[in-house]
Amino acid sequence: MSETAKADHGLVEIDSQECKGCGLCVEACPPRVLRLAEYLNRYGLHPCAYQGAGCTGCGICFFVCPEPGAITVLRAAAGKSEEGEARAAA
Secondary structure, eight states, X not given: OOSSSOOXXXXXXXXXXXXXXXXXXXXXXXXXXXXXXXXXXXXXXXXXXXXXXXXXXXXXXXXXXXSTTSEEEEEOOTTXXXXXXXXXXX
């Protein structure tokens, strides 16, 4: 991992078929790791998509989302990701 890259502290899971593409989570995300996808979901809307890295696990996207169940935020336990990387390297 480079010195400028920060370890992820969380992971965002988005149910693209439940997302209504309102963009509230995109605007509210402090690290700006969410965007509206280029593809359409079953409602003909552009759902939110996680860019794959940089999530802080703050959960703000979850709280601003008007659609229950569309966003799940998973937080990494303190020290777990670094500990796992150290084990994998050994």
